[in-house]
Structure formats: C-alpha cells, structure tokens
Amino acid sequence: MKTIKKYYCLLVCFIMLGSLVSCGSNDVGEDLSIDNGKLKLSFSTENGSLVDFQDLIHDYEFLDDTGTLELPWEVNFNESQDSLTAAPANFTYSKSGPLKVILKWSGFKGETHKDFGITAEVTLDEEKALSYWKISLDGTHGKQINSVVFPKISGLKNMGEEKLAVPTWMGQILDDPREYLSQSTKDEKKMAWEYPGPLSLQCLALYNPDKVGLYTAANDTETFRKSFSFTLDKSNNLTYRMLNYPSFDKEVNLYAPSYEGVIGSFKGDWITAAEQYREWGGAQKWSLESRFEKGLNPKWLEETALWVWNRGYSENVLVPAADLKQRLGLPVNVFWHWWHGCSYDEGFPEYLPPREGKESFVQAMKTARDKDINAIVYMNSFQWGNSTESWKTENASEYAVKDINGNMRTHSYNIFTGNSLTNMCMATQFWQDKYTSLSDDVVNTYGTSGVYMDQACMNRACYDSNHNHPLGGGNYWLKNFGKLTNQIRSKFSEEKPSILAGEGGAEGWMPYLNAFLTLQVSRERYAGVSRWETIPFFQAVYHQYAITYGNYSSLVTPPYDALWPEEFRPDNLERPLDPKFNKQFLMEQARSFVWGMQPTISNYHSFLASKRKEEIDYLMDIARVRYKGLKYMLYGKFLRAPKIKIPEEELNISKLSIYAGRKGKGVTAYKKEHPLVYVGAWKADDGNIGIPLASISEKSIDLNFTINKEDYKLPSKGKVFITNKEGRELLFDFSEGDIQINYELSPREVSFIEVVPSS
Template sequence: MQVIRYFAVILFISYCTLVHAWSFEDHGEIVYIKNEHLLLGFNSKDGTLRQFDDIAENSPLLTETNTKNSLWQIQLQTPSEMIPLDIFSASRFRIEKVNTRYLQMIWSDFREIDNPDFEVVVSVRLNKNEPVSKWKIYLRGIGERQIEKVVFPKINGLKEMEAEHLIVADWMGSLLKEPRKYMRKNNRNYFGWAYPGHLSMQLLALYNPGKTGLYLSCNDSSAYRKNFGVGLDPQGYLSFQIDNFPEYDTSSDTYSPDYDAIISTFKGDWITAAEYYREWAVQQKWARESRLKNGLVPSWVEETALWIWNRGKVQGVLPPAEELKKRLGLPVNVLWHWWHGCPYDEGFPEYFPPRDGETLFKNQITKAEEQGIKTLVYMNQIQWGNATESWEKENAFQHAVKETDGKTITHVYNIFSGKALTTMCMGSSFWRDKYASLAGKAINDYHVGGIYMDQACLGYLCYDPSHGHPLGGGNYWVKGSGEVTRQIRSSSRSTDKIALSGEGVSECWLPYLDLFLTLQVSKERYAGVEGWQTIPLFQTVYHPYAVSYGSYSSLLSPPYDDLWPKESAPSDTLQLLNESFNEQFLMEQARSFVWGIQPMIANYKDFLATDRKEEIDYLMKLAKVRSQGLKYLLYGEFVRAPEIKVPEKELKISRLSIYAGREAERVTELQGSFSTIYTAAWKSDDHMLGIAMASILDHTFPVKLRFDTKTYGLQPTGEIFLIKENGKEKIGKYHNGKINLTIQLSPKDACILEFTSDNQSTLGNR
C-alpha cells in the first residue's frame, strides 16, 4: 500500500511539473521544494509563486494564471514621497535552492531607489513531516529610509474550492460561507483585521469542509502589530496576506519580523484549524501566564452565575440585580454603564462625580456588596472627549495616537450630540497614569468591584516621537496595556480582589485581564443575519485560560442616556420588544450556555419575570445547570461534539441599536434559519467528558448519541450521568467502548451529559 501511494505521489508531482512547465515556458523554469505533503514551485526569473499543491489530496491550490502576482509589497518612505516596491521593481533576481525543502530568493537593483545595497531576501522552508511551510522576509541596505509597511507573504490566485468556508479569529471568531460570492455581492474586494485588536488570534483559514483547507498564521509570541487580510481580484481569485509594520528606526539598516508566517494545508473544518493553532498557542507566554490558569482571577468572578448589564442611575441597576439574585439563588453581578457624571461616548474621561452623587452611589455600592453583588463599572480605556474641558486643560492632544501625518484618530460615536472621542496612546506614560488614577479612584473611593475597560483589547499604530515608544510598529501597545493593569491592581486598597475586564477577547491580554466581554453571541442584533456567522473559535483554543462572559441579549428596547439631548430621546425606551423576538433571546442564551460563556441579560427589569416568564425561567435554568458543571463550562477544554442531527427553524430577528434606539431607526425585523438545539462537548482536567445541550423547542425532542469512547480518551467502560439544575443523577453505564444513547430533551430544556471512565472520580468543581 505504501509503495502504491509513493508512486501515486511521484506521478502527481511529475504531472504537475509537466503541466506547469508547458504553461510557463516563456517565463522561466520552476524551482521546486517539497516534502511528502506539499509541493511549492517558484519562477526562476522573478520569484513568482506558481505552485502550491497539497500532494496528499492531489489538490493544486493556485490557479495557473498566477503569473504576475508579487509575493511581497513594500511601502518605502522617503522625505519627499512614498515609494511602492514589489518583486517586479527589481532589476536583478536570483534563487538559491539550499535543499529539497528550503530555498532563498534575493531581489536587488531597484529602479525606483538610488541604493545599490538595498536587497529583499525571502526564505521558504517546509517542515520535514508536516504540511507546513514557514516564510521569512529580510530587508537590508535600508539606509535612512523608513519602511512603513511590508506586505508578506501575499499568496495570490487561490483557486475556488467547492462549498468554501472562510474563518477568521475576529474576536470570538467568524465564519463566512462562499466568501467570493459574498464579496462580489457587497462590492468588497478586501477584508483586513488588526492584530492585536479585533484579530484575537493570528489565524485565518479557507477550506472545503472535510477536504482541503489552507491555513494562515504567525508564530509571533510577542504581540507585534500586524494585519491579516483576504482580497478578491477582478478575476474572482482570493488572496491571503499579512501586513507587517516595522518600527521607524533610522539607526538600523535592516528589518526582518521576529516571527515566521505559517502557511499550511489541513483537512477538516474550523474546529480542525483551531485545534492545530491550539497546539502552538497554549505553549506561549500569554497562556502560561493566564490569570485564570494561575488562579489569579477573583473568586467572585469565577462564581458568577449570571450578569446583569443595566445602564443609568442606581435605582435602575442595583435593585433589579438584587431581585434577580433572590430569584436565582446564585451569585449575580453587574456590568454598569452610564453610572458616571458625564454623557456616554462624549464626556470621557470626566467620570466623577457619579450621576447619583457621591453619597448615594457609595451607600448603594456598599448595600449591594453586603448582599453579595459586585459591580464592574464602565471606564473606556483609550478615549478622551475632545469637547471636554479637561481636553484643553490637560493638553490631551499631546498624548493621543498620531498617524504619520500627525493627525489624531477621532470618531463621533455619539450620534445625538455629534461630539467626538479621540484615541489615546497606551505607549504614553501620561495616559497610562491618567487612566490608572481614574480607575483607582473608582475602586478605592467608591468601592466598586472592578473596571470594565472598554476597547481594552484593541491596538493602534502611533507615530508621535514625544511618547517615548518606538514609532509605528512594534509591541508597545500590549506592553502599555499590561502596565496599566499592573498600576491599577497595585494601587488597590480593596480587601477583595478587584476584577479588570476587556471588550472582546484576545490572546495577548490573557495575563492582564480577568474576564472578557463576548458580544458576538448576539451578533445578529447589530449586524443582521447575512454574511459572517459567529463561531466559538477563541473558546476552542483558549477556554481554560480565559473567563468569557456576556452578550447583548435583551427583551426590551434600548435605554437612552439622560445626559444626551432631550429632543433626540425616543418614546419607547426600555419597552417590551415584540413577542416574535422571544426566540432570538432564547437562541442567544442557549449559545452562551453551550459555548462556555457566563450568561448575561441586558436591560433587565423586574416585570420581565412575569411579562416574559418563559424566557426568564429559561435563563434561570441555564444559569443553574451551568453552576453544576463548572468543571466543563468554566474550566474545560472544547472538543468536537459527536454528530447530532437537530432541526432548524426560521426565527424572527430584531436588528436595532443596542445602545440607544432612535425614532427614525426602529426595530428592523429580519428572518434567518437557526438551530433549535445547541450542543458542545468539553473535556475536564480529570479527563471526563461533558456534552452540554440546550433546546429552544416548545416540544420534546429525542437526541441520539452514537460514538466511540476512545475518541475522547475514555476507557471502554464507565458511567453516564445527567446534570440538571438541581444536581446530577446516574442514568446508565456504557460498555465495550461504545456510546449508544437517546435522551429526551423536554421543551426549553438544558442539561449536561457526563461520561466518566470506570475508576474516575465523580463531578466536582475545580
């Protein structure tokens, strides 16, 4: 069998070589490197990539028309102009094949610049026994010029795969089916994601489920600033690229990123890609120093059964939390917006005094604490309102992020007042000290439980030389953000551990933040039902390393800040949404439950317990079941669930601003097909298997499970338990390494099925 496979591979390589030789005979010979998995071919005259073949699947990944696409692009800044360079700018090129799996290419003698010493060197090497290629670029002879951006690698001319799926680590994770069709329909020829920033992990992939996939990543363990991008050319071919941002450093004559680009093939789906990334990711410093993994997260955060996200004055925030805590009988904590004395998205960072006044605010915080309710208060980590008095008085402009032309990054978030916020620089010690002192005041003087640091998991390039950080690229942003969290914690006089939260998720912030707000669970509320779908990509990689919590899930129309213009206030704030959207709420909560996310309800009011009883009861049930299975849904590792056939249903979806609705922009009703039963599988530290299930159906449904225990590292014999809101019970045993089980899910039901090998301990929290 091995001999047959060997000759099949040889014939495939010979065929591809012959075909490409015919196709490119006018453009030079093709120089190949290969291992048993991959075959890469480069033109000997200019270095264009002509072949990228998955040998195991007999699958060429590039179109044969990929003849004039550059592997790299450089933006070279001179005192007078920006000079773009690519491989066709060079008058000289040579290729050096070091061995069968490794080659180097050198471009020199560039017509656009008067510098004979300037060269671009690219090396490509294949791992010995894996479908992995590693790409490196090196620039030398830069002189006193500045390199603003190096696009490398850029893989053009990707052939269309049948039933294509594109996945991106866009915060939690996003999946786009048929990306070419979507991009053409929406007149988009490029998508880009910043890392560190919305790109929470260095990962994107294009694949046909169960067949060949192409995987793009970096082995950067130091959080250097970069972008990942996907492009579509006029011929309909996709491209992958990484934009690298060097530090502006006139003292250095060379540049090379401190990491490799990784381009691999794989067979599977988004879970396969995440598992492959996880092998590398959990060995990195941010995972080793994760606050959750090292027991540094405050215990009250880990014990939280339910979050309330309410806004405004005390009376609309803490009493509802107290009522819900009594109803649930488990820890309930608060994410609190609009507690501050300034208008939201306008007056930052003039948070003090609180809008309820100092005395009332402090008294109510203390009262809530006595009832076991903690508060995370909103304080944007990087924004300063440029219409505030403090902006001028404290010369905030000097410490804001500057672009290459010296301008700030200013944006109007507040559509009602039209006043803008400006992005501050985390590389500026002034801004770090300013923010840390404000957070310290909230913690030490007002006794809040922690700070929700909005926009904390973002990163920017700054070119202001007065800030004391490298200009442009580098990894100073994450370092600065980490320094702020250290300052806040070191200044805390709280007897309990304080919690620091970020918006979104990010691997870079695992050592610095205690929990991460996961709003993509409710993506349909702000982005509709077409296009990008949310997937738990980040949780698949990092769930045991990060507490994720929250959603936009709400049964009411949004509130309106009392400090915004009165004439813009809509008439139906905090009114019940139409009952037709109740299933959307159930769906969001079911997702959160099975994906291992701490549940949250936004805009909670006491009357919902009666007016939306079924929905609130469902939320209570999920929170209670989750609290019984924390070894899986808080500390467990995501694994592929057994294949389960579940029905889908057309649900009505409300799309409306989740912060503040307007009379001119009422609820948009959409419709989409969604699963009615949600499942996910989790492995615990003691090697047990938990399968979480949540149904939003209004009738009983039989769920059939058929799988081999060895798939999950279980012994051939063991016991099966059913975990519900009141505890767990044994429901059977399994034998001979086979699970053959049917469970009847009741209407609006939730549970965790636990599978334990013989001689293993029973369920207990970590």
Template sequence: MRCGVRWSGVALLAVLARLGAAPVTVSAGELTVSLDPADGYAISSLRHRASETELVAPRPAGVKQDRALWLLQLRDAAGQTRTVSATGLAADCSAADGGLKMVWREVGAALGADLTVTATATPRTDDIAWRIEVAGQAEGVLWQVDFPRLLGLRGLGDDQLALPEYLGRLVRQPADHTWRRLLVYPQPASMQFMAWWGSQDNREPELAHVDGRLAETGWMPYRGDHLGLYLAAEDGRGYYKVLGAQGGEVKGQFGWWLSHVPELATWPLPAGRQAVAYALPYEVVTAGFYGDWHEAAERYERWAAKQVWSARGPVGTWADELPDEADGRARFVPRWFRDIAFWGKFYFEPAKVLPELAAYRQWLGVPMASHWYRYTIAQFDDNYPEQLPADPYFREAVRMGRTMSVPTLPYTNGSIWDTDTQSWLREEGLAAALKDEAGGIYPWDIHGDIFAWMCPATAAWRAKIRETSHKLITEHGCPGVYLDVLVAGTPRPCYDPAHGHAIRGGNHYGAGNRRLLYELRERERLTDPEAAFFSEEIGELYNDLLDGHLTLDQLRSTPPPGEQVWPLFPAVYHPYTIYFGSDSSLETPLDQLAWEMGQMLIWGSQPL
C-alpha cells in the same frame, strides 16, 4: 545547491521560458510549496501531499494578476508611496536549512532604490516557516511589506474560510463571491491565523442563496475529512500587522497574505536617500492539514499556549488566593469572577438599578454580576475616562449590591480622553495622545464631543487610567472597573517622536496596553485583592491581564450573506480566559431569548 542563476530582468525570463526552468519546491507535513523562477518565484503550486490535490489555480487567460511572493511599499519625504513587487525580477536561489533561500538584488532601481530582498522558506516538522529581510538604500523609507502572498487559491466545491475577527468569522465559498477583508492586529484581529478547508464532495442539503450569495445558517455538517490550508504569524510580542484576505478578484479564486509595518526611526521623514534595514521580527508559517476549523484551532493553540498571554495557564491551574509576587497579583482572577453564572447590564440611577439587581438575584438564584452604565451626573458618553462625580447614592448602591452578592462594575473608557475637560488641559493630555502623520490627534466624535485616542506607551496615559480606576475602587467601593474599547479599539500608528517608542510600526500599542493593565492590576490588588477588570471584545494579547472579555459579536455584528460569526477564539482559548455576552434584551421574544442564551452556553460564554 543553486536552484537559480542570477540574470538581469527580462533576459532571465526569456532564457527560463526557452529552457522551461522547473519550479523549486519545499515540503513539510501535508504541504509541498512550489515557487516559479520564471515568475519572480511566485508561489505556483500548493499541493496537499497525501491526496495529491493542487490548491493553486492556473493563471486566468486575459486577466492581469500579480501573484508576487512579496510587495514592498516605499514612502518618500513628500508623502508619495510607490510599490515594488517581485514579479519579473531575477533572483538567486540556494538551499538553506533544508529549505530555500531566495535573494533579489538591485530591487527598485527604477524608483531610485538599491535594495536587496532575501526571503527564506524553511521546513519544520509539519509546517513551513517564512522570513524576509530588506536592506540597502531608497529615496525614502520602507513603509510596508506584504509577505508571503498566497494568491490564486482555488475553491474545491465545498469551501470554508475562518478569519480571526473578534470572536471569529466563517466565510462560506470564499472563491465564489467578491469580498475583501483587512484585519489589523491586535484588533479587530483577535488572533494571528487564517484557515481554509474544502472538498469536491458537496455536503447536503445545499444552502439557500440570498442575492446570489449563500445565506447564513445555524448548522454545520461534518467536515473533518476536508483538506485544509493554514497561514499564521508566530509573533509572541504583538507587532502591528494586517491579515489580508479576498475572494472574487478572479472568479473561482481567493487569496490571503500578511502585511508587516516596519518601525521608523524619525518623523517627519528626512528628504533624500535613506538606509533601509528591515528583518521580519517573527516567522510566518504555512501548513496543510486534514479537518476543519477544529484542527486549525488545535494547531494554533499548540503555539499560543507557549506565549506570554497564556502564562496564567488553564483555568484549572489558577490560584485560589492572591499570590504575593507582582506577576501573580497582576494575573490573578478572583474566585467570585470565575463563578459568575449570569451577567446583568443596568443603566441609570441607583433607585432604578437596585430593585432590578435584587429581582434578578432572587429569581435566578445563581451567582451573578453586572456592569453599570450612566451612573454619573454628567450625560452618558462624556468626560471619558473620568466618570466622577457619580450619582450621590452611587457609593451606597455599590455597597448594597455587594450585600446582596451582586458585584457591580462601573463603565468607563480605557482608550480615549475628552478634549473639552479641565483635566485634558491641566494635565496636558495632548502630549500623551496618539499622533497622526500631521502631528494631530486621532479624533473620535461622540455626539459632537471630540475625544482623542491615547497612546498607551506613554506613562501619563497609563497613570490617568490608574487614577480614575483607583477612585472608583477605593472611594466608591466598586469591585472592579469595565474599561471599554481598550481591547475592541483598532490600533492607530503613532507618529510622535516624543513618546520614545518606534514610529508607526512596532509593538508599542499592544505592549503599552499590556503594561497599563499590568501596572493597574498589580497595584490595585494591594488595595483590594479581589478587584476585577474587563474590557469589551476579545483579544489574545490581553488574556492574562484581564479577568474576562465582554463579547458582543453574536447579536451586534451583521456579517454579509455567506459569512457568520463563529466561535474560533473559544476553540483556541477556552481553557485560558473567561468571556461573557452577548447582548440580549428584555424585549426579545422568549423563544429567541432561549436560543441566544443557549448559544452563549454552547460557545462557552457566561450569559448576559
């Protein structure tokens, strides 16, 4: 079936305007999507089928708004980036796999390009799967692909939006104030979906306003009868991408999209005309639903439970003894780690820490553990990832901690290397560092010391983390290691061809960290079967290769008014991993401390 006729540019639009060409549609489950051939097949309607509610607002009069289904960024050897969108472009449209196939030809001609863009929208049981391919030639390379773009979404009155930022974020009334969020995956985007739900029925009581925006509140009225919209990338390999969302560009509207980063074969970019051949390596899905964040999380969990990071299974299926095979050793969570009821966080020398451990253990009378900072001779935040030599009494203190049943896991950093250490020079750390476009390191300045962000796709960096962890576990008797930043840190594109991974895009960062953790855990369990490893913050990609996640969102994050930290990640992954936190202090007033501890328990965290 043909659902469009190929014409060139302005001529097509003129004919369609006269003929009033109807939008083409694809439906699945609770959602019908309409794409307008007179507008370059931009999404012109998202209709919630059962309620017949339209979720896309009319175009605002007098406001230029590009609602193109896709945007392409092209980058040339001189570093100039240019954008091409589907707006105003002709396309062929035909039926394919029960859905739609749209083909734009001669794309980017004004920029010296000759590209063919093919996008498909395929209905499945209760959602619509989207794919895009770009092929042809261009002056430079394909740098970024934004697709699909769902813009002009309208607020219904009582609206909420969930974002997968670390533990999760809840944005209230996303269409009514100006905001913008670009979440890089695999961090700070801990998952790959966003969800909105709304109703014209405003729930009482109305929320107070602060500076013209809704203030955060600790309660949530029932919204299980709301209309919902869901957008997700079904990427089980951890490709680098960006989840984008914004509100307030046009009053009463918000929008969201995914940005995909193609792999490059060489760097620096060669001059002249280059072949382009890109196919999105996963599907993006849209769906309508009834409910709120609970139902959105259930939908995502049905897919996530089948991915490699859920291979360990729910906690009730975990092995009680270390398995013999390598995969089992890498994914094993020791019993003592599962049974922790309280986490401590202690600083400085053993003479200070040991009495504190003993007092907490005696008073609480529950299984507990601690992570330990500033146990080194060097000043804090220096020499990462090497934290030895430690205090002369550190090894004995670790042993005594084990004796009183308080495992203490020392702190180090799993993502950066101090550039003024002897090991950086002698072991040629520069070769294993992430490289920016100019071939330099990505620096992190900590109190005047410069650290380099490291590339986990390199064997040298993975070996360095194994070495530092092995010394803490075997030479000092530590029951495990706290690898800070490994999960919390935002991936940086790497432009070093010598590393052997795809340049800029791809999944080398997440896959490299997974390999790092797998090798570390599988090998170290041969020495200490119950060694445990965790990192700060939370991310699905590492669920099966960490014993737990330290989450600090509740108390360290300061979202703007109208936005708050929300347990979106636990709603999906509570059966599959352990998390603990947040970051309470001894100076906290008792009533506030009780609230903090209660929130951690309600959200499924081991309290800290």
C-alpha cells in the same frame, strides 16, 4: 508632516520574462522545490514566485496554473519615497537541505534603492503540512516603509463549496467568500483584518470541509502589529496577504520581523484549524501567564453564575440585580454602564463624581456588597472627549494618538450631540497615570469591584515622536497596556479582590485582563442578519485560559442616557419587546451556555419575572445547570460536539441597540433559520467529557447520536449521566463499542450529558 494621499507599491505584480537571473546553487538546477511528504512548494527559478503549492496527502494543487508569476512579497513606501517601476535586476536562490529554500532579490533601479535587497527563507515543517515564511529587507536606511507584504500567495483557485473562518473577536464564518467578494462595488474586492485588535488570534482558515483547506497564520509571540487579507481577481482566484508594519526609523538599515508567516494545508473545518492553532497558542506566554491559568482571578469572578448588564442610577442597576440574585439563589454580579457623571460617549474621562452623587453611590455599593453583589463599572480604556473642559485644561491633545500626517484620531459615536472622542496614546505616561488615578478612585473610594475597560483589546498606530515609542508599527500598544494594568493593580488591596475586564477577546491581553466581553454571541441584535455566522473560535482555542462573558440579550427596548439631549428621548424606554422576539433571547442564552460563557442579561427589571416569565425561567435554568457543570463550562477544554441531527425553525430576529435609541428608529426585523437545540462539548481536567444541551423548542425533541470513543480518547468502560434542573441521573453504563445516546429533551430543557470513564 506632508499630507500623504496614497502609497506606492513596490512590485505588486509582474511577469518576469527575460530578466537577468543569477543562480546561487549549482545542485538545484531547474527544480526549486521542497517537499516533506505532506506539502510541496515549488518556486520559479526566473523570479522566485510560488508556482506550485500541493497538498500531497489529499493530492490537491492550490494554485491555478494559468496565473501570472507574481512575487511572494510587496513593499509599500510612502509617496515621499522614490517609486520603483521596474523589476530587480538580480534574483538568486539556494536550497539549504530538502526542506528550505533561500530566495534573494537585488539590483533595484533608482539611486535611492541601489543598496536595497530582499531575502526570503521558506522552510517546511519536518512533520506537519506547514511551511514557515521569513523575510528580511536590507538597505532600509532613510526609507519610510508603510508595510511589507509577506507571504503573498497568489492564484488560489476555488476549492468548491468554500468556507472562510476568521477569529474576529469571538469568531465568524462565511459561506462562499468568492461570491461574497464578487458583490463588492469597490475597485479592489478585498476583505482585511487587523491584529492585534479585531482579530483575537493570528489565524485564518479557507476550506472545503470535504476536500482540503488552506491554513494561514503567524507565529508571532510578541504581538506585533500586522493585518491579513484576501482579495479576488478577475479570474476568480484569491490572493492571500499578510501585511507587516515596520516602525519608522530612518537610522535602521535592516527590517527583519522576529516571526514568520505560516502557510499550510489541512483536511477538516474551522475547528480543525482552531485545534492546530491551539497546539501552538496554548504553549505561548499569554496562555501560560494568563490570569485564569495562574489562579489570579478573584473567587467571586469564577463563581459568578449570572451577570446583570444595566445602566443608569444604582436603583436601576443594583436593585434589579439583588432581585434576580434572590430569585436565582446563586451569585449574581453587575456590569454597570452610565454610572458616571458625564454623558456617555462624549464626556469621557470626566467620570467622577458619579451622576447620583458620591454619598448615594458609595452607600448603594456598600448595600450591594453586603448582599455579595460585586459591580464593575464602565471606563473607556483610551478615549477622551474633545468637547470636555478637561481636554483643554489638561492639554490632552499633546498625548493623543497622531496619524502619519500628525492628525489626531477622532470619531463621533454619540449621534445625539455629534461630539467626538479622541484616541489617547497608551504609551504615554500621562494617560497611564490618568487612567490609574481614575481606577484607584472608583475601586478604593467609591467601592466598586473593578473596572470594565471598554475597547481594551484594540491597537492604534501612533506617529507622534514625542511619545517615546516606535513610530507606526511595533508592539508598544500592548506592552504599555500591560504597564497600565500593573500600575492599576498596584493600587488595589488584596483584602478586596477587584478585576479588570475588557471588550473583545484577544490572546495577547490574557495576562492583563481577568475577563473578556465577547458580544458576538448575539451578533444579530447589533448587526442584523447577514451571511456571516458567529462561531466560538476564540473559545475553541483559549477557553481554559480566559473567562468570557456578556451578550446583548435583552427583553426590553433600550434605555436613554439621562444626560443626552431631551429632544431625542423616546417614549418607550425599557418596555418589553414584541413577544415574537422572545425566542431570539433564548437562542442567545443557549449559545452562551454551550459555548462556555458566563451568562448575561442586559437591561433586567423585576417586572420581567412575570411579564416574560418563561424567558427569565429559562435564563435561570441556564445559570443553575451551568453551575453544576463548571468543571466543563468554565474550566474545560473545548472539544468538537458530536454530530446530531437537529431540527431548525425560522425565528423572528430583532436588530436593536440595547443602550442607545437611534433617533426615532425602531426595531429592524429579520427572519432566519436557527437550530432548536444547541450543543457543545468540553473536557474536564479529570478526563470526563461534558456535552451541554439547550433546547429552545416548545416541543420535546428526541436526540439520537453516537459518541465515538476514539474521537474523545475515552476508555472502553464507564458511565453516562444526565444533569438538568431536576438533578443528576445515571443513564447507563457503557463498555464495548461506541456510546449510543438516545435521549428525549423536554421542551426548553437545559442539561448536560457526562461521560465518566471507569477508574
């Protein structure tokens, strides 16, 4: 294919002055507005640009009135297509009732685009401060469209003290995104996120918590590929874009996405936005058909009290797990890397036989199962090392993802060898059969309890016409991931319940994966300290539909794969980190507890029980107390935690990989303020409210806070209990008025408060 260096943009922005306009409705006049009493949208009768975006409840106008009249869409073609340099000659409009406008553009210049037309329908919700934006393109026959931007909202003025919440994997939040963007050295000051993939759900929230907020989303129930972005202009205004990706099909003459863009207003914070999205997302098939919701998870997975994430031979993985299980007295299971016979991050998928040999591995797994320890093993979900022998002998390149120029997508993750991994196309039967065969072997021949599918919740655009899927855009990746997991499970025995876990959190994958590895709970350990802060956005929306686990929380220096080059092997493998970073470990475990995750420790060894006794004891407190409150922390629905005044402390933070030393690079140290108590709130199916508390302080802390009955929909009477490692104790009965909590948390106490309504 012809090399494509850039895309041309159709009508990115312009001022429609003196253009030819045809009015399609006599009763509209000059007022092209829709209003539902909560939200008002007005469009220019000259060119259809959005000129007024008002939150009527809070009397707020989102748009800067000094901005240019930019169209609410862009169409980006390949360079091989004729570019459009002038505005369309015709713009018509009409209103279909008080809540809907229909906008049409036609008469584009150029022979190629003479039959090209764009229709946009914008509809206000009858009850909510939401609007729905739908677009269709006529005359697409013979055209290669890279993306259709719609909706595009330009001229978003500063709300003051803004925050931006993004559900990237778990979720993250940024203070003052405009100032953050202004520091960019790139010509285009832009932040963008892909869905499905890094975005676990289709929603962004830009807001001033005391003023008003912008809610942007999509109501796509079929997980089509798209992306969302914010760009900053020279006037310090933001432009929001949702990019939709049509598949390349020259025979099709119409592109009309089955879903709509959602634009709205709200008052609150990221939790408010998550609750609004949850109302929609919880009713979709990925929630109703999730394995957790349908009771399709093995009992052992839901009963997991603690995961051990270790690497290497069985004696370095299963033996430490058995040690910790004995100390804890609750179910411990294993998340196992580097079990395979190939070098990590280059030898995939030549996993078998295991590096310690078949007989040793099988016997170790049998011994572990006899102790009720289940192990899931690492296998990347779509990578193939192109330096492997199998890459050549199995002609793997034929089934690899191809970009628009016909090139394979490769990346070198292994810094020690420089060898690359290449993306395999999920839609090919070849790859589905290959991965199914491997999964069948590791579970049924080698005795594991399942597979961790690394990079599972990702999405790749493939342009190989031989792969029998739409080219580029579409939703074929997730559909074929579903086919793959169904094919794998057809090989599993009901007598030996096994699971498939995956990296990240993603709404569309919930019917296919049993558990999700959400590592942002310890983001500082792999990304350092930055202005982005982790939030449990995914859990706030989907906790009751998906089991999340995992973190990078470790007390030792990283291991080194025995199959990597000897010359780069460090001397201090898996030795205790500087004690000054111990509190970081506590912080990560506290977050996991109150955010409703299954606890995990990375690189555990029995010597830590004495050398880092306080930290391991804290981890076991987390596991034991959580186990007493599974109705909340596993099965419960996320609620907003009560407001509590909590002291903070400057912590020592380490940035250090947990599984790959960095060629002589040691710990990168930071200091950052963190709260000394972590708090959550969960609602059980029986209506009880659980409020987990986890102190990381060496001192006692007095907590004084109010539980507002109206906020939690509680009746007038009931009881309040406290549960910690000592047991469960009644604090008091409550009747009239709100519930006032006065409780002294002991040093490093882990507990949860229960509010139990009277029957």
